Amino acid sequence: MSTTFDEPRAADPIAQAPVLAPGHSPGTVTEAIAGLVTRKVAKTPKWWLLGFAVSFGLLNVLLFAVTKLFMTGIGVWGNNIPVGWAWDITSFVWWIGIGHAGTLISAILLLLRQSWRNSINRFAEAMTIFAVSCAGMYPILHLGRPWLPYWLLPIPGTLMAWPNFRSPLIWDVFAVSTYATISLVFWYVGMIPDLATLRDHSTSRVARLIYGSAALGWRGSARHWANYEAAALLLAGLSTPLVLSVHSIVSFDFSIGIVPGWHTTVFPPYFVAGAVFAGFAMVLTLVLPLRPLFGLKDFITDRHLQNMAKVMLTTGLIVAYGYGIEAFAAWYSGNPYEWYMMKNRVTGPYALQYGLLLLCNIVVPQLLWIKKVRSNVWALWTIAMVINLGMWLERFVIIVVSLSRDFVPSNWAMFHATRYDVMTFAGTIGLFLTLTFLFVRFLPTLNMYEMRSLTPEAASTPHEE
Amino acid sequence: MEKKSEPRLHGVMAEFRSPQELVAAIRKSREAGYIRMDAYTPYPVEAVTDALDLHHTKLPLLTLAGAVFGAVAVFGLAYWCSAINYPLNIGGRPLNSWPAFIPATFEGAVFHGGLAAGIGMLLLNGLPRPHHPVFNVKRFVEHASKDGYFLVLESGEAGFDAAAARTFLSALGPIEVNEVENE
Known part of the structure; x- marks a missing residue:
């Protein structure tokens, strides 16, 4: 190689597109990120108050819809035989999928030592927890007798019966509750050093007390860091198979059943890819507006947006392959019910939804091949929104369209959503956004200690064996 | 002062400007025969972990x-x-x-x-532990979780002499040297 070592090569992608804008030191990174949280109440930005008010309003829509549901019963939704699962389970799968990008960013990219993830992982993990909170609500609302969810757990009692460990619905209970718990542990453990920074950075006594209690007395000792880094790696190592297992198990809810359109072996990988696809779309949906509003362009750089767009493009192609295999398997199986299911999707009463799903998830994301599109924040945000919609439609098509026409034509019926279906879904978006707004105001949105380790001061530390 | 008598002292703390200086100070302290010590950094620094030989975790x-x-x-x-x-x-x-x-x-x-x-x-890590002697040092509270690199030579080993430790650390070119009191 003729390159000299004195000057960086012009084509060095890191030099061209840094993950942290030049000129930062551990001190400036801390001031910039902790300052967002510790500023005075009176200095809360107007957009935050407005956004929080709107989200909180939507959250109250959820309260209303759920109250109505509990008082009247499942009949307020459009669910009925044969379409017993509709918007509720569609939204459940959608929210769980969105959560998966958070785990992917924090766990898998940590194991792969992708340091560009350092500025977005905290936010993505928070998104995971909020999305799982929204998701976890649906199966319980959907029970019909929402005061009996503990029947799903192996609790000894006067019932004298146990849950059926051979049922994918019970696997789901184990998977989702484990996922919620471990995501919370991962998020909290990741935040402890930053909570200590907030404790030391806050001026108000109350804030010091709250952040100080949450930081558990963290003092950044080398002994602490050694155990801490081991814990981060172990949790990442556990979360990686966990995230794959959770969406595989969610897909078992369908593929273990015999309904045409559900009973297919391609579901686990195709659901996992779809989850990452939708999750990255949601990260972009939230990060793109937050970046200018919070002045985070030094930390969430164009390189991050490029990388996220590329992950979306890749997983989108896997999803497209899944659609292809689904159609091919239906034809190749020689099973008339399977083949009818496919023809029904394309030409039946729900053809519009299927067409839109192909447009949103396959056609539009191809624009991401173009670098100009990937670097344009407006284009990127629009595509992310289109994918959010497309992935919701995908679950709707799989669940509702398959159920509406199974084996016997006398059993067929259309599904019509009611206003309570819409209100419940809009309400969970309200819950998600409310939690997100609270998070960006009161907790460190970016991982400060990992950002410090990206500064030139830290990067030049010698390694010794 | 009575407070500076040995059992009341957690150790002697020096603050350095960079992780490189901290690592060099740890090595010199080791060479000088100090055994009980801990370093405090605002982010994990692998060279510090190496220098203190802390890679064995259960x-x-x-x-x-x-x-x-x-x-x-x-x-x-x-x-x-x-x-x-x-x-x-x-x-x-x-x-x-x-x-x-x-x-x-x-x-x-x-x-x-x-x-x-x-x-x-x-x-x-012995957490949660709401208070620790190192928090008695003002600069530690201000900088340890932000941009400061600290080394504490801890008392409690045989023949620990605070005055000698102070002189030793001052010779390493720190920003500041403080005695860390237990109370």
Whole structure:
């Protein structure tokens, strides 16, 4: 190689597109990120108050819809035989999928030592927890007798019966509750050093007390860091198979059943890819507006947006392959019910939804091949929104369209959503956004200690064996 | 002052400008014969971990124990419920249908392994511990979780002399040297 070592090569992608804008030191990174949280109440930005008010309003829509549901019963939704699962389970799968990008960013990219993830992982993990909170609500609302969810757990009692460990619905209970718990542990453990920074950075006594209690007395000792880094790696190592297992198990809810359109072996990988696809779309949906509003362009750089767009493009192609295999398997199986299911999707009463799903998830994301599109924040945000919609439609098509026409034509019926279906879904978006707004105001949105380790001061530390 | 008598002193703390200086100071302290010491950095610095030889943690073992416990417990539960306590004969299918128990078993392993990793990290670090002598130093509170690199030579080893430690650390070119009091 003729390159000299004195000057960086012009084509060095890191030099061209840094993950942290030049000129930062551990001190400036801390001031910039902790300052967002510790500023005075009176200095809360107007957009935050407005956004929080709107989200909180939507959250109250959820309260209303759920109250109505509990008082009247499942009949307020459009669910009925044969379409017993509709918007509720569609939204459940959608929210769980969105959560998966958070785990992917924090766990898998940590194991792969992708340091560009350092500025977005905290936010993505928070998104995971909020999305799982929204998701976890649906199966319980959907029970019909929402005061009996503990029947799903192996609790000894006067019932004298146990849950059926051979049922994918019970696997789901184990998977989702484990996922919620471990995501919370991962998020909290990741935040402890930053909570200590907030404790030391806050001026108000109350804030010091709250952040100080949450930081558990963290003092950044080398002994602490050694155990801490081991814990981060172990949790990442556990979360990686966990995230794959959770969406595989969610897909078992369908593929273990015999309904045409559900009973297919391609579901686990195709659901996992779809989850990452939708999750990255949601990260972009939230990060793109937050970046200018919070002045985070030094930390969430164009390189991050490029990388996220590329992950979306890749997983989108896997999803497209899944659609292809689904159609091919239906034809190749020689099973008339399977083949009818496919023809029904394309030409039946729900053809519009299927067409839109192909447009949103396959056609539009191809624009991401173009670098100009990937670097344009407006284009990127629009595509992310289109994918959010497309992935919701995908679950709707799989669940509702398959159920509406199974084996016997006398059993067929259309599904019509009611206003309570819409209100419940809009309400969970309200819950998600409310939690997100609270998070960006009161907790460190970016991982400060990992950002410090990206500064030139830290990067030049010698390694010794 | 009476406060500076040895049992009342946690150690002597020096603050350095960069991780490189901190690592050099740790090595020199080791060469000078100091054994009990701890370093404080605002982010994990691998060279500091190396210099203090802290790579041996029990955490992986603890996590493995948690995961094995979780797997055994959940599989045992599924087996006991389905094959012993409430056996249901469905078309003569085996009661111990172990492949169907695997998803819940796996989740049980991850659940308990993850909790062992998270809680184990805190316990091994002696946390939660709301107060610690190092917080008595003003510059530590201001900079340790932001941009300061600190080394504490701890009292409690045979022949520890605070005055000598202070002189030794001052010679390493720190920003500031402080005595860390226990009270």
